[in-house]
Amino acid sequence: MNIQNTQECFVQLWLRLERTRRLLAGQYKRFCIRRVLKTWFGGEADDDFIWEVCTRCEQMGLDELPLPSLYPRKHRELLRAIVSVKLGISYYRVDLKALDAAYSIAYPWSTPLNVNKKKV
Secondary structure, eight states: OOOOSSHHHHHHHHHHHHHHHHHHHHTTOOOBHHHHHHHHHGGGOOHHHHHHHHHHHTOOTTSBOOOTTTOHHHHHHHHHHHHHHHHTOOGGGSOHHHHHHHHHHHOTTSOOOOOOSOOO
């Protein structure tokens, strides 16, 4: 899996996240960070890799994840952490505008994801 800090890659990650959720549901397995990383990266997703992703997105590895289309905030942070760990860049250098725009492309019927808007 080739991961980049681009909108096209983020669209693929959002869509792959939904496919993984359906796959795991079909196998009666828990949809959690640990299972997603093991499914996506196989043997590369060792305990250190999983710990690093979980630490960066501030979530527990075995906690059940909600639907990506209904509760995208946790998944946004998960994808942000995966990209930063895989590319070896800072968590804050991930392109959030591209990540949010990719969500709107992957889930066009959902409310746009924009948590960086200025608050009054």
